[in-house]
Amino acid sequence: MDRFICLLIGYACGCVLCSDLVARRLAGKSAFELGDGNPGMANVGHVLGTKAALLSLVGDILKTVVAVVASNVLFPTLGVVATAWAGLGATLGHDFPFWHRFNGGKGVTTIASTIILMYPVWGILTGVIGAVSIVITGYLSAAAVVANVFYVIVMLVIGATEPALVSLAFLGLTLYGHWSKLRGIFDGTTKQAGLATKVRSALRRDR
Numbered sequence: 001m002d003r004f005i006c007l008l009i010g011y012a013c014g015c016v017l018c019s020d021l022v023a024r025r026l027a028g029k030s031a032f033e034l035g036d037g038n039p040g041m042a043n044v045g046h047v048l049g050t051k052a053a054l055l056s057l058v059g060d061i062l063k064t065v066v067a068v069v070a071s072n073v074l075f076p077t078l079g080v081v082a083t084a085w086a087g088l089g090a091t092l093g094h095d096f097p098f099w100h101r102f103n104g105g106k107g108v109t110t111i112a113s114t115i116i117l118m119y120p121v122w123g124i125l126t127g128v129i130g131a132v133s134i135v136i137t138g139y140l141s142a143a144a145v146v147a148n149v150f151y152v153i154v155m156l157v158i159g160a161t162e163p164a165l166v167s168l169a170f171l172g173l174t175l176y177g178h179w180s181k182l183r184g185i186f187d188g189t190t191k192q193a194g195l196a197t198k199v200r201s202a203l204r205r206d207r
Helices: 002-014 018-027 041-048 050-074 080-095 108-118 120-137 140-158 161-187 194-206
Strands: none
Touching (some): 002 050, 002 080, 041 050, 050 080, 080 108, 080 161, 108 140, 108 161
């Protein structure tokens, strides 16, 4: 029951789609009406600029932190387990908000925030792995999968059973949310990240 309550707390926080709030404030429109319709930092930032992206990013981080802190205050003996379940709830709320017919974002920021809050060193290293993967592959979706797979392996190696199970759930949610983009990599319809292209070009010029 304590895990379930952490999950519910996380879900309630996750249902606050910060990108949608930012879009309504800055553009007078829902994030679902902008760009590709995804209520996430990347889409809002692409349409409305860096300020909108940063506000969305900070908001998604904060809602995850609030869920984690509240869960740890209620169940202090659970420790990292409370963090894991609260973060999973926040991701489920972000991806499947009840108020928008369970149609939401992809949960990249909530997942990244949770894995860092669970085990900061491993979480930061996972972020580095993800960033390097973006540069190497050029695809955000592929990098998200690589980062999640790496974290699952780490959790299994260190023997963190429940965090490993939650990490597997994160991997499943990542595959579900990015499936169309992942398929597009193979059929050539998914565009490479502009930043990754610029970084690779800069590296080639420095050789």
